[in-house]
Amino acid sequence: xxxxxxTAGSFWxxxxxxxxxxxxxxxxxxxxxxxxxxxxxxxxxxxxxxxGSANFVVLVxxxxxxxxxxxxxxxxxxxxxxxxxxxxxxxxVAKDLAAAAVLFGAAGALxxxxxxxxxxLLELPRRVGVWAAHxxxxxxxxxxxLVFVAAAAVWPVAGRREEADRY
Numbered sequence: 001x002x003x004x005x006x007t008a009g010s011f012w013x014x015x016x017x018x019x020x021x022x023x024x025x026x027x028x029x030x031x032x033x034x035x036x037x038x039x040x041x042x043x044x045x046x047x048x049x050x051x052g053s054a055n056f057v058v059l060v061x062x063x064x065x066x067x068x069x070x071x072x073x074x075x076x077x078x079x080x081x082x083x084x085x086x087x088x089x090x091x092x093v094a095k096d097l098a099a100a101a102v103l104f105g106a107a108g109a110l111x112x113x114x115x116x117x118x119x120x121l122l123e124l125p126r127r128v129g130v131w132a133a134h135x136x137x138x139x140x141x142x143x144x145x146l147v148f149v150a151a152a153a154v155w156p157v158a159g160r161r162e163e164a165d166r167y
Contacts, residue, residue: 033153039063049120062109069105073098
């Protein structure tokens with residue numbers, strides 16, 4: 001990182017720093033992966049069900065807000081750990097508040113997502129049954145893809161300590 005991040009020439013470099021931070025968080029923060037997968041599934045369901053552009057935009061904004069909150073939570077945890085490597089009650093409060101912000105945002109996103117997709121979610125099992133009867137291969141592919149995506153969201157990533165040490 002040996003260059004000054006505040007020079008005019010570093011404007012484009014800042015996008016690289018942001019991409020590196022996002023890549024690091026996605027590799028190391030399971031909850032970020034889970035939120036991303038659930039948000040993508042909600043948007044896919046919204047597209048498949050034709051929820052309308054306004055409701056789709058709401059789903060996209062909800063995903064953006066929850067991911068942004070998760071990134072800020074991760075940053076607060078990292079800075080808190082750096083400032084107070086040992087136990088500190090106030091550091092714990094900072095981490096708990098950041099986690100509460102994510103929980104609050106995710107709960108709100110879930111509530112609005114259920115409200116937007118509402119009755120469509122109740123009809124989903126019947127529609128999957130109809131699809132299975134007409135296209136069992138497609139259903140098997142969908143189930144396989146969902147299992148793969150879910151596993152990728154929660155699977156631990158190796159090399160966390162080594163990568164964190166490079167910063």
